[in-house]
Amino acid sequence: MKLSYKWLKEFIDTELSPKEIADKLTMGGIEVSAVINMDKGIRKVITAEIRDVQPHPNADKLTFCKVFNGQAEVDIVCGAKNIKPGDRVPLATVGAVLPGNKEINEAEIRGKKSYGMLCSERELGLSEEHAGIMILPQDTPLGLDINTVLELDDVILEAEPTPNRGDCLSVLGLAREIAAILNLKIKMPKIVLKETADKAEKFVTVEIKDENLCPRYAARFASNVKVKTSPLWMQNRLRNCGLRPINNIVDITNYVLLELGHPLHAFDSTTLQDAKIIVRTAREGEEIQTLDGQTRKLTKHMLVIADSKKPVALAGVMGGELTGVKENSTTVVLESAYFDPVSIRKTARSLGLSSDASYHFERGVDVDNQILALNRAAQMVQDLAEGAVAKGIIDTYPHKLKQPKITLRQDRINKILGVEITFAQSKKILKNLGFAYTENTSTESFHVLVPPWRHDIEREIDLIEEVARLNGYEEIPAALPKGRMVKVGGNRDWQMAQTIAQFLRAAGFAEIISYSFIGEKDYAKTGIDPAARDCIKIANPLTEDVSIMRTSLVCGLLNNLAWNINHGSTEVKIFEQGRVFLGRAQETYAREDRRLALAVSGHKLEPSWNRKAATADSYYLKGLAVGLLDILGIAEYKFQPSTNTIFHPALSLDLVLDGQVSGTLGRLSPRVAENYDFPQEVYLAEFDLEKILSLATTAKKFHSIPKFPGIRRDLALSLPIKVSHETVMNQLRRLADPLVREVALFDVYQGDKMEAGFKSYAYTFLYQAQDRTLQDEEVNKLHQELVRKVIAELGAKVR
Amino acid sequence: MSLEDIRNKLAELEKQALGELEQAVKDNIENIRVKYLGKKGELTAILRGMADIAAAERPLIGKLSNDIKTRLEEKISGKFRELKEKSELTALSNLQVDLTLPGDPVGFGHLHPIHQTIEEIVAIFTRLNFAVVEGPEIETDYYNFEALNFPPEHPARDMQDTFFIEDKVLLRTHTSPVQVRVFEKQKPPVKIIVPGKVYRHDADVSHSPMFHQVEGFLVDEGVTFADLKGILTAFIKEMFGEQLSTRFRPSFFPFTEPSAEVDMSCFACKGAGCRVCKQSGWIEILGAGMIDPAVFKHVKYDPEKYTGFAFGMGVERIAMLKYAIDDISLFYENDLRFLKQF
Numbered sequence A: 001m002k003l004s005y006k007w008l009k010e011f012i013d014t015e016l017s018p019k020e021i022a023d024k025l026t027m028g029g030i031e032v033s034a035v036i037n038m039d040k041g042i043r044k045v046i047t048a049e050i051r052d053v054q055p056h057p058n059a060d061k062l063t064f065c066k067v068f069n070g071q072a073e074v075d076i077v078c079g080a081k082n083i084k085p086g087d088r089v090p091l092a093t094v095g096a097v098l099p100g101n102k103e104i105n106e107a108e109i110r111g112k113k114s115y116g117m118l119c120s121e122r123e124l125g126l127s128e129e130h131a132g133i134m135i136l137p138q139d140t141p142l143g144l145d146i147n148t149v150l151e152l153d154d155v156i157l158e159a160e161p162t163p164n165r166g167d168c169l170s171v172l173g174l175a176r177e178i179a180a181i182l183n184l185k186i187k188m189p190k191i192v193l194k195e196t197a198d199k200a201e202k203f204v205t206v207e208i209k210d211e212n213l214c215p216r217y218a219a220r221f222a223s224n225v226k227v228k229t230s231p232l233w234m235q236n237r238l239r240n241c242g243l244r245p246i247n248n249i250v251d252i253t254n255y256v257l258l259e260l261g262h263p264l265h266a267f268d269s270t271t272l273q274d275a276k277i278i279v280r281t282a283r284e285g286e287e288i289q290t291l292d293g294q295t296r297k298l299t300k301h302m303l304v305i306a307d308s309k310k311p312v313a314l315a316g317v318m319g320g321e322l323t324g325v326k327e328n329s330t331t332v333v334l335e336s337a338y339f340d341p342v343s344i345r346k347t348a349r350s351l352g353l354s355s356d357a358s359y360h361f362e363r364g365v366d367v368d369n370q371i372l373a374l375n376r377a378a379q380m381v382q383d384l385a386e387g388a389v390a391k392g393i394i395d396t397y398p399h400k401l402k403q404p405k406i407t408l409r410q411d412r413i414n415k416i417l418g419v420e421i422t423f424a425q426s427k428k429i430l431k432n433l434g435f436a437y438t439e440n441t442s443t444e445s446f447h448v449l450v451p452p453w454r455h456d457i458e459r460e461i462d463l464i465e466e467v468a469r470l471n472g473y474e475e476i477p478a479a480l481p482k483g484r485m486v487k488v489g490g491n492r493d494w495q496m497a498q499t500i501a502q503f504l505r506a507a508g509f510a511e512i513i514s515y516s517f518i519g520e521k522d523y524a525k526t527g528i529d530p531a532a533r534d535c536i537k538i539a540n541p542l543t544e545d546v547s548i549m550r551t552s553l554v555c556g557l558l559n560n561l562a563w564n565i566n567h568g569s570t571e572v573k574i575f576e577q578g579r580v581f582l583g584r585a586q587e588t589y590a591r592e593d594r595r596l597a598l599a600v601s602g603h604k605l606e607p608s609w610n611r612k613a614a615t616a617d618s619y620y621l622k623g624l625a626v627g628l629l630d631i632l633g634i635a636e637y638k639f640q641p642s643t644n645t646i647f648h649p650a651l652s653l654d655l656v657l658d659g660q661v662s663g664t665l666g667r668l669s670p671r672v673a674e675n676y677d678f679p680q681e682v683y684l685a686e687f688d689l690e691k692i693l694s695l696a697t698t699a700k701k702f703h704s705i706p707k708f709p710g711i712r713r714d715l716a717l718s719l720p721i722k723v724s725h726e727t728v729m730n731q732l733r734r735l736a737d738p739l740v741r742e743v744a745l746f747d748v749y750q751g752d753k754m755e756a757g758f759k760s761y762a763y764t765f766l767y768q769a770q771d772r773t774l775q776d777e778e779v780n781k782l783h784q785e786l787v788r789k790v791i792a793e794l795g796a797k798v799r
Numbered sequence B: 001m002s003l004e005d006i007r008n009k010l011a012e013l014e015k016q017a018l019g020e021l022e023q024a025v026k027d028n029i030e031n032i033r034v035k036y037l038g039k040k041g042e043l044t045a046i047l048r049g050m051a052d053i054a055a056a057e058r059p060l061i062g063k064l065s066n067d068i069k070t071r072l073e074e075k076i077s078g079k080f081r082e083l084k085e086k087s088e089l090t091a092l093s094n095l096q097v098d099l100t101l102p103g104d105p106v107g108f109g110h111l112h113p114i115h116q117t118i119e120e121i122v123a124i125f126t127r128l129n130f131a132v133v134e135g136p137e138i139e140t141d142y143y144n145f146e147a148l149n150f151p152p153e154h155p156a157r158d159m160q161d162t163f164f165i166e167d168k169v170l171l172r173t174h175t176s177p178v179q180v181r182v183f184e185k186q187k188p189p190v191k192i193i194v195p196g197k198v199y200r201h202d203a204d205v206s207h208s209p210m211f212h213q214v215e216g217f218l219v220d221e222g223v224t225f226a227d228l229k230g231i232l233t234a235f236i237k238e239m240f241g242e243q244l245s246t247r248f249r250p251s252f253f254p255f256t257e258p259s260a261e262v263d264m265s266c267f268a269c270k271g272a273g274c275r276v277c278k279q280s281g282w283i284e285i286l287g288a289g290m291i292d293p294a295v296f297k298h299v300k301y302d303p304e305k306y307t308g309f310a311f312g313m314g315v316e317r318i319a320m321l322k323y324a325i326d327d328i329s330l331f332y333e334n335d336l337r338f339l340k341q342f
């Protein structure tokens, strides 16, 4: 809402500067986001009259004009077509400065001297209008500085009232607010009407069919109206507040809306069938052509203003094209109504049609102010459009709207705020706000009657806020809660998530955060089976690419990998922790599972001149998974070949926890990789954090450190290729003597030096006793025994 | 020789040996030792002259010569060690290496700046005894709006453009629904901090359709607006710096009343006015207020008995201010050249 400082000063007497007013409003709860000086730096542009317009002898598109500047005629070459002798226009004289520091100098254009320039609205920085020269009203004095003429000495405050403060969407409303803050009196506009002898009812009748949606409808009638341009002062006000002047009647309704905050509408009464105004809901399927030229199909929930035959306006939203005031209209019905905010909002939203009027009605207007606004407009129709205003107001108000009465307790104010505001202070605030009240000094309480413009005040707490706000939040001290100790228990999962993030960070991974929504395209690219998805879709997505709540973190990870590789980062190690959305659930709408996913492409460790670079592989991810489980205190887990189709069939593993597949790791399936055009191998993993976190523990138990030294023995086995390490380990664990405390693989060889069909795995064994130092002979004997059994059981040979 | 002669000779010998030791190089140290202390050395030679000394005085001489011998041995071996270390050091220093070559990179990763900012905020509040709770991201109209006192068809809903899943089901537009979920399950006192993702139907340089908020709330008997001011002032100082001042100004949120916007003095210009603070000297950082009795009514808390406050902040906004990031979409592009800066 743009508030003109000059306009504001018609309502209150204050010497405060625009900036000071802005600060007061902001600290009172109406944020002023900008204070805009209307002075655009225009200098030496004056009002002038066109005396003569001739075609330019050397250019078809130009004219050669004589322009009178109040003292002398000057020659001007001009490119616009819309001027004729007698028009009053802004003339940038030689040496003038236009917005953007553009200087105007004497010039010769196609052989004709031009001593200045005629300006369009755009050249003056007033609007985007540049089709022609700006034509000023006929009564504009000549030779005056355009800054004065157009009131560019005004300052505009860009006020942003919160949605509950519909009452602050006008000069009057903001003036009232400032008056309450500064303890000032409001000056209301004086309205002098010279009504004709004929009663308004003679010309038009009003009937409200739906009192709930339209509790009050007031109208006035004027004849002999002359539709023409508004006087400059009105145009200036509108323009400074961001509106385009149209004609006096439209401008009057806009002016009154800006000033008093009540939307008005003007009908040409001759277009109303049977001179009737009926406020009713639309018939299903009924149509109306609105002012914007569009034909709108209506439903039975929408309120319309109709004549005896057809809807003539969408009540409170927009007028009808056919019944609006035109250039040649002479009889005008002015409407000032009160419409139900919810109904207006529903209508505006369902038609996708929002107007200044609907914006005000949705936020609630002042049912008493309705008459003031109507009279103010009528007076202007009389003064600015030569209208003859008929006697009286057609005021249909079947049931007076009730204002809430609220009890306000002084001790409650202080209990909520934690301050010591006195009863007297509260009283003064209520008074300054213009609230009617009765007081009870013994109980220190008030009975407050909420004024009709304050739709946001219904309860005691609303009044407490008023007291807090006008007393000043800065008056409330900063304390620290003295409350009881609270049991803190919910942080375990949060801490675990931090642990996981720190673990992966230490392992060189960068954390990403991707959108929770993905698209069909992602499913196509990853080849996730459409039948297997129980996915949740967004009804109104920004685009189709972000229309499905993700069921896996892999899509985001792969898209990001592609982005980074395409942007020159070929060493990529990324991870994400976040939720996936897996169909319906009980307590919440969707099952929202936490997942962890990671992707690697490039080397395990950042390559360096000083170490051998090793490319990432499935073993790298397996190691990370084991490390992660270890750090989370999970000792029981298993890996098994995976059938997850996003992964390479031979190079991927499922993590099994508690008998459930709880994640997969390995190389990205080459078929999927192709869809992303990855130029390098990609490894990835996704884990179910719900499962992992449910098993995670920080509990640890100490095992005593062996007191006696152990003895190591190594064994290199030549094994048939199909025998797995796991099989070997299981056998070794089974066959080894209890004195074997550790078995570990330390070397793998497969290649030329091996017999075809065989590979070599080398293991190291630690023999150690709890109660004595083992001797070589004893260990040798045990180890030889083990070797013998292993050979027999595994078909292995000793290398 | 008299006793006096021997004494003099011994002193002379010690002086001479020390002098020679001073000049010694590593290789002739052994020679010096042999020359003075060896079996055929000079000390032995002097002691041979003891034959003339009275038997009673001999032990005296013996002690004298032993002392000299001990002292010299110590000096000789000390000198030997010194020379040996020196030559070893020379040998080590002469190794031809280029230590200007880069060290092995540790290859540490990076946590997302949004994550880091959330963690920093949450850590401050957990130190103040707030417990972390997270809630669902897909919410119902009831939790996201209705129970938070957003009536249907109220213009306040325009503040939060919403993604819908179906009628009355939506992506939460703020973390505040968690208040209602917690109140439903727990009686006061409650003291909770809620970090999480939220969604709005909006995208430009300062808006992302998905972003993060941290919400906090405290409900108990006797909680006041003054307490809210205290907690948030403490938070802002801890998060952004002791020297920053804060400003509370009235605002509107359907689920709090009285409501406040909380500004902190601009860290970039110290309040003088600059581009960061849009010339105002203040930066809007938090929304807050006393929890509206209408919210308590939905969860059957007695508003006459309990009062509480709630506050919320946009993490992206804070991170953008903190790290001077000018485009919100950088957070979701996840370009490694961006992430590696954090």
Ligand SMILES: [Zn+2]
Pocket: B266, B267, B268, B269, B270, B271, B272, B273, B274, B275, B276, B277, B278, B279, B281, B282
């Ligand atoms: Zn600043």
